[in-house]
Amino acid sequence: DDLSRVASRLAQTELQVPETHTTELHQLQKELGTVTGELDLEERQAQAEKLTVLIDQDVKAARSFGSHSGSAHEVDPALEQQRLGQVQTELAQIMQQFQKVVLELKSLQSHVQEEKEATAAAESGFQESRIEADAAQRGANKLETRVTAADGRRLEATFVPYSADVGFEEVLHASEHEDGRQRCQLQKELGTVTGELGASRARLEAAVAEKQVLEARLAEALQDVEEARKQREEKGWEAAEAAASANREMARQRSESDEKYRLLEKEHSSVRDKLQSALSELAQAESQKKVLELQVETKCQQLTDLEERQERELAAQAEKLEQTQVEVDRLTTELSKASQGSPAEDRCTGSIDFLELLLESVASPVRSESDLALRPWRQVCPRSENDGSEKDRKIQELQAQLDEVSQQLNQVQAELEQRSIEAAEALVDIGQDVDAIEWESGQRGRKLEAQIAEITEMEKDAEETVEALSEELDRCNAKLAASENKRRELEYHLEDTSAKLTSVQDELAQCPT
Numbered sequence: 001d002d003l004s005r006v007a008s009r010l011a012q013t014e015l016q017v018p019e020t021h022t023t024e025l026h027q028l029q030k031e032l033g034t035v036t037g038e039l040d041l042e043e044r045q046a047q048a049e050k051l052t053v054l055i056d057q058d059v060k061a062a063r064s065f066g067s068h069s070g071s072a073h074e075v076d077p078a079l080e081q082q083r084l085g086q087v088q089t090e091l092a093q094i095m096q097q098f099q100k101v102v103l104e105l106k107s108l109q110s111h112v113q114e115e116k117e118a119t120a121a122a123e124s125g126f127q128e129s130r131i132e133a134d135a136a137q138r139g140a141n142k143l144e145t146r147v148t149a150a151d152g153r154r155l156e157a158t159f160v161p162y163s164a165d166v167g168f169e170e171v172l173h174a175s176e177h178e179d180g181r182q183r184c185q186l187q188k189e190l191g192t193v194t195g196e197l198g199a200s201r202a203r204l205e206a207a208v209a210e211k212q213v214l215e216a217r218l219a220e221a222l223q224d225v226e227e228a229r230k231q232r233e234e235k236g237w238e239a240a241e242a243a244a245s246a247n248r249e250m251a252r253q254r255s256e257s258d259e260k261y262r263l264l265e266k267e268h269s270s271v272r273d274k275l276q277s278a279l280s281e282l283a284q285a286e287s288q289k290k291v292l293e294l295q296v297e298t299k300c301q302q303l304t305d306l307e308e309r310q311e312r313e314l315a316a317q318a319e320k321l322e323q324t325q326v327e328v329d330r331l332t333t334e335l336s337k338a339s340q341g342s343p344a345e346d347r348c349t350g351s352i353d354f355l356e357l358l359l360e361s362v363a364s365p366v367r368s369e370s371d372l373a374l375r376p377w378r379q380v381c382p383r384s385e386n387d388g389s390e391k392d393r394k395i396q397e398l399q400a401q402l403d404e405v406s407q408q409l410n411q412v413q414a415e416l417e418q419r420s421i422e423a424a425e426a427l428v429d430i431g432q433d434v435d436a437i438e439w440e441s442g443q444r445g446r447k448l449e450a451q452i453a454e455i456t457e458m459e460k461d462a463e464e465t466v467e468a469l470s471e472e473l474d475r476c477n478a479k480l481a482a483s484e485n486k487r488r489e490l491e492y493h494l495e496d497t498s499a500k501l502t503s504v505q506d507e508l509a510q511c512p513t
Contacts, residue, residue: 231493242486246479253476257469264462271455278451285444292437299430307420314416321409328402 238486242479242483246476246483249479250476253472257472260465260469264465267458268462271458274451275455278448282444282448285441289437289441292433296430296434299426303426303430310416310420314413317409317412317416321413324405324409331402332399
């Protein structure tokens with residue numbers, strides 16, 4: 001019964017071992033399918049191409065931004081190509097490792113199949129040995145019988161063939177001898193079977209213990225693989241989300257920088273137009289100022305010449321007036337003397353000639369009137385001795401004419417003074433015009449200074465904007481470097497998972513057949 005129970009347990013164990021290996025093989029195949037789906041080469045190549053396109057776009061955007069903004073932040077295309085080559089090399093290495101893992105898993109599958117076949121062969125051999133043990137047991141049961149006496153004692157007897165040629169004692173002795181021999185042989189066979197059974201039990205217990213150890217290791221390896229897969233998925237999702245967020249952030253920052261650059265270009269163009277218009281206005285104002293200064297100088301020169309000419313004319317007129325006044329006083333004195341003393345024709349004639357010369361030198365407009373006034377005087381002077389009253393009348397007329405000449409001289413002097421006043425007023429107007437021109441020039445100069453200050457402030461703002469955009473570009477590059485580090489970490493975890501799978505395959509390969 002113990003032997004049968006052990007045999008049945010051994011059979012169940014031997015049957016369970018292939019099922020366990022088959023279950024483990026199915027689990028490994030499922031894990032292989034999962035790893036194959038996760039590490040698909042085309043998907044990785046597509047991701048690498050997308051990453052390459054994004055890097056090229058970032059490089060082109062950085063180049064265009066650097067060329068537009070004039071910043072010193074340059075991207076080396078050789079370094080980018082080198083990085084892309086490294087990424088492609090790493091992807092090729094990962095693919096080679098993946099192919100190695102697939103080949104090792106296939107070899108493991110074939111090895112498990114061989115173990116399964118060996119287990120089936122061992123099971124068939126064990127069945128044959130069990131059949132032989134059953135046959136031996138049946139033979140022992142035939143040879144050993146148990147006889148129960150009437151008093152309840154158990155007697156053992158061995159049935160031997162009856163021979164009538166020998167005696168009862170010989171038969172009994174022979175039967176006892178044969179019984180001892182068969183008993184020794186049966187005990188020997190039983191010991192052998194018991195030893196084989198103990199060895200089989202020990203081997204079975206060792207196999208069960210080793211199987212449990214392998215199952216524990218396999219469970220740990222599967223748990224590690226599952227954890228690594230979960231970590232890889234989590235980190236892959238995190239890296240994908242980080243890369244997507246970094247790309248979105250870079251796109252947003254790129255659009256903002258482009259918008260700021262367009263606004264800056266528009267402001268710069270408007271400021272440039274304002275500066276050009278201000279410079280043209282300044283040049284026009286300078287030309288107008290030069291023209292006005294030339295006109296002012298011309299007018300000042302004309303005014304100076306006019307003042308000098310008027311001063312000369314006034315001096316000459318004043319001198320003539322003084323001479324005329326002196327001559328008029330002298331003539332008046334002589335006329336008064338001539339009216340009181342004896343008349344003389346020669347004296348009157350000389351006085352009349354002197355008066356004619358004096359009137360000609362005073363003013364040309366008075367010449368005609370003086371001629372008209374002196375002509376009757378010439379006619380009257382020879383007859384002055386005969387008619388004294390007529391002489392007095394002529395003297396009065398001459399006095400009136402002299403008064404008229406003095407009045408005309410006063411009018412000329414008044415006109416000269418009026419002209420001097422008008423010239424002074426013109427000079428004042430010219431000075432006011434010059435002041436107005438200078439004030440307008442000062443206003444335009446201050447306006448231009450304000451515009452230049454505004455342009456300088458805009459240039460400072462533009463420089464600050466360029467610096468801010470450079471800092472944002474540096475941050476984007478840092479985020480890109482962080483994404484690259486996360487990708488390398490994922491590749492490291494992938495290599496670790498591949499190493500763990502390799503160790504599991506080695507352990508499965510070392511399983512006893």
